[in-house]
Amino acid sequence: MHSKPQQKDAYDMILDAIDGGIYRPGSRLVESELAERFGVSRTPVREALQRLETQSLLTRDGRSLIVASLDHAQMAELYAVRTELEALAARLAAQHAATEEVRVLREMAQADRNLLKDPRALSRANRRFHKQIHLASHNRYLVQQLDLVHRSMALMATTSLAAKGRGEKALDEHDDIINAIAARDGDAAADALRRHLSIAFEVRLKEEAGAVS
Numbered sequence: 001m002h003s004k005p006q007q008k009d010a011y012d013m014i015l016d017a018i019d020g021g022i023y024r025p026g027s028r029l030v031e032s033e034l035a036e037r038f039g040v041s042r043t044p045v046r047e048a049l050q051r052l053e054t055q056s057l058l059t060r061d062g063r064s065l066i067v068a069s070l071d072h073a074q075m076a077e078l079y080a081v082r083t084e085l086e087a088l089a090a091r092l093a094a095q096h097a098a099t100e101e102v103r104v105l106r107e108m109a110q111a112d113r114n115l116l117k118d119p120r121a122l123s124r125a126n127r128r129f130h131k132q133i134h135l136a137s138h139n140r141y142l143v144q145q146l147d148l149v150h151r152s153m154a155l156m157a158t159t160s161l162a163a164k165g166r167g168e169k170a171l172d173e174h175d176d177i178i179n180a181i182a183a184r185d186g187d188a189a190a191d192a193l194r195r196h197l198s199i200a201f202e203v204r205l206k207e208e209a210g211a212v213s
Contacts, residue, residue, distance in 0.1 A: 009038075010047070011051055014038075014052060018155075026067060028066050029064075030064075031046055046155070056068060057151060057152070057154075070156060082146075082150075085145055086197060087190040087194045088190070089137040089179060090133055091187070091189055092186075093133050094183075096136070097137075102181055105132055105133070105181075106126070106178055108132060109171060112171055115159075116167045126161060129174060133148075136167040158207065160203040168198070169199070170199075174196070176192040177189060
């Protein structure tokens with residue numbers, strides 16, 4: 001009777017640990033260590049690991065399971081899908097967001113400026129901000145698809161917000177998105193979101209090129 005909730009808990013806890021950077025791309029996940037860390041039995045941990053492997057968030061390295069990493073092509077594909085889905089979310093938010101939801105977006109964006117010196121905290125806040133836009137679209141199917149996309153974003157080893165000057169510019173871009181949503185201009189909201197993610201992708205490409213050289 002209790003196995004299903006426990007399985008969900010184990011899955012969510014491992015996912016949160018990957019998303020929060022406790023386990024980075026390349027980290028080895030050991031069933032017994034995870035069970036001890038999260039205070040659950042090994043069976044739900046094993047089932048959670050199998051599920052994460054099926055979702056390509058984990059991959060095999062010999063007999064071990066490790067957190068997957070994204071190669072250049074996968075990153076490009078992920079950004080292509082994310083950009084179109086998020087642009088749609090912004091367009092729908094401009095149509096359907098309640099006044100209170102727009103106000104929350106503004107308050108989040110303002111509060112996030114206090115995190116400019118902490119890229120990791122800013123990255124977490126950035127995910128919350130984007131999730132709020134997804135929810136403001138009032139389309140459950142779109143939210144589900146974006147949840148899957150954002151899970152895969154956790155497989156990127158760094159945040160583009162750590163690049164010099166990127167945090168402040170990203171927050172300015174967030175303001176542009178909010179202003180378009182508040183103005184009920186779906187085209188402008190979608191364009192602002194696309195521009196925002198295009199710049200973020202460009203920053204990642206430059207970082208990748210720098211790492212290779």
